[in-house]
Amino acid sequence: MPRRPALPLWSSLALDRSAAASLQDQIVRYFRDAVLSGRLKGGARVPSSRVLAADHDVARITVVEAYDRLVAEGFLTSRPGSGLFVAATEGEPKVRLVAGTSRHQRKRMPKLRRNEQVFLVPERPLGLLPLSPGVPALDHFPWRDWTRITARLLRERPAHAMGYGDPRGDCGLRQAIAEYLGQARGIACTADQVIVVAGSQQGIDLTARVVAAPGAEAWVEDPGYPAARAALASAGLGIVPVPVGAEGLDAVKGAETAPRARLVLVSPSHQYPLGATMSLRRRLALLDWAERADAWILEDDYDGEYRYGGRPLAPLHTLDRGNRVLYLGTFSKVLAPGLRLGYLVVPEAAIAHFAQLKAMTDRHAPGLDQRIVARFLAEGRLAAHLRRMRVLYAGRRAALVQALRREADDFLAVDDDAGAGLNLVARLKLRADDVAASRHALERQVHAAALSPYYVGRPRERGFVLGFAGTPEDRIAPAVRILAAAIADQRPPRSRGRVQTG
Numbered sequence: 001m002p003r004r005p006a007l008p009l010w011s012s013l014a015l016d017r018s019a020a021a022s023l024q025d026q027i028v029r030y031f032r033d034a035v036l037s038g039r040l041k042g043g044a045r046v047p048s049s050r051v052l053a054a055d056h057d058v059a060r061i062t063v064v065e066a067y068d069r070l071v072a073e074g075f076l077t078s079r080p081g082s083g084l085f086v087a088a089t090e091g092e093p094k095v096r097l098v099a100g101t102s103r104h105q106r107k108r109m110p111k112l113r114r115n116e117q118v119f120l121v122p123e124r125p126l127g128l129l130p131l132s133p134g135v136p137a138l139d140h141f142p143w144r145d146w147t148r149i150t151a152r153l154l155r156e157r158p159a160h161a162m163g164y165g166d167p168r169g170d171c172g173l174r175q176a177i178a179e180y181l182g183q184a185r186g187i188a189c190t191a192d193q194v195i196v197v198a199g200s201q202q203g204i205d206l207t208a209r210v211v212a213a214p215g216a217e218a219w220v221e222d223p224g225y226p227a228a229r230a231a232l233a234s235a236g237l238g239i240v241p242v243p244v245g246a247e248g249l250d251a252v253k254g255a256e257t258a259p260r261a262r263l264v265l266v267s268p269s270h271q272y273p274l275g276a277t278m279s280l281r282r283r284l285a286l287l288d289w290a291e292r293a294d295a296w297i298l299e300d301d302y303d304g305e306y307r308y309g310g311r312p313l314a315p316l317h318t319l320d321r322g323n324r325v326l327y328l329g330t331f332s333k334v335l336a337p338g339l340r341l342g343y344l345v346v347p348e349a350a351i352a353h354f355a356q357l358k359a360m361t362d363r364h365a366p367g368l369d370q371r372i373v374a375r376f377l378a379e380g381r382l383a384a385h386l387r388r389m390r391v392l393y394a395g396r397r398a399a400l401v402q403a404l405r406r407e408a409d410d411f412l413a414v415d416d417d418a419g420a421g422l423n424l425v426a427r428l429k430l431r432a433d434d435v436a437a438s439r440h441a442l443e444r445q446v447h448a449a450a451l452s453p454y455y456v457g458r459p460r461e462r463g464f465v466l467g468f469a470g471t472p473e474d475r476i477a478p479a480v481r482i483l484a485a486a487i488a489d490q491r492p493p494r495s496r497g498r499v500q501t502g
């Protein structure tokens, strides 16, 4: 039988006219894949645009443009007078085109460290669920002022906000923050000392990398903020847990464990998550130790604006005479975490270091958003918003305390003070697994964060960190009932009495 001539490779080009990809894209992808997989060898001649267009019933211009792209990308070369050829490759193409390589790729990725798993993308927006900790009242976000300020700013066509800007942040915003800090928190600083960052999270990361070298030690509060520990660890710092009690972090204990630590991360106004206020005695002891040890203190004042039983407390920064304290604030709690805007106040000697690292990391915060916040502050809208939120949150807190006493008194104890911040801690009165109960409640759309993961090692107490600020009053009691049911399900069958937990 006479041998049939082999079909040219491109006879297998099948164009799908119903596909989302254009015909030109399909031709380009076909030749690219054929070259990369080795089916088309270097030096092979490809059909003329006229022939390919006729064979596949497409406009010639479609093929001409596809070929032009393949030539520009180096897959084909043109020899004047002879036509188009597959570009010569050295040896066999190295790229393997294997469908479904994601499992293989995942295996090759380094394992996520345990302390980085706090950042795994949640399956649902947890911040909007009742009792979510750390979330302000997003149902009371000041949209009217925000819309008015934004509309006016956009009408001005602010070209300067759309170009590259100062890595320290927009000067108007830095000025407004310095003034706000002077009035609201008693902090004396210049606009030059303010570095606008992408929330506290970036402030912690930049600080760790500016003031300490990988391998240095950092004290953290235990229990403390897991996301902050993760940032310090990912900057290569060794985490040294220092227990906190009713008076806050104890520098004497810290100095016993890690006397040469380079950095201390503290939340003196309202310790996260337990809520203690650091006593003056301990503040002075910490400043004194930092001075002697030549260490830095990063003061995380994430929610110092909110105290329901009196005036907000002065930050540690106001006691610092040795320029040891870097102050960290955020717009996440006074406005919204989605803004991703916060600020550091740094000593003059460190301004250039922070500016340089910020520029290397992400150049600077978004220009338009910074200007909106600057006007919001300068017009006094933040102060007015905070006045309203303090009243609202005091009411929501009272509703939560009342619901806990009414619905969960057998299981949970709450402190009897006026409170502060956006959350409170409800401690388990009996032996039960707070993590399992939290998971159980989450399945029923209630986000009651378990207390034990806030500890670095073995938890000394178990319970829940419950956010009241972001939860409308009518949703509080039903959420507490769900939490109580979740705890009841976790109780070991024979533990009936009130026992020490942890």
Ligand SMILES: Cc1ncc(COP(=O)(O)O)c(C=O)c1O
Pocket (backbone or CB within 6 Å): 133, 134, 198, 199, 200, 201, 202, 225, 267, 272, 300, 302, 330, 331, 332, 337, 341, 342
């Ligand atoms: C202790 C503490 N610091 C800071 C923050 C704010 O983080 P960010 O400004 O990155 O949103 C939070 C938020 O939950 C927090 O709990």
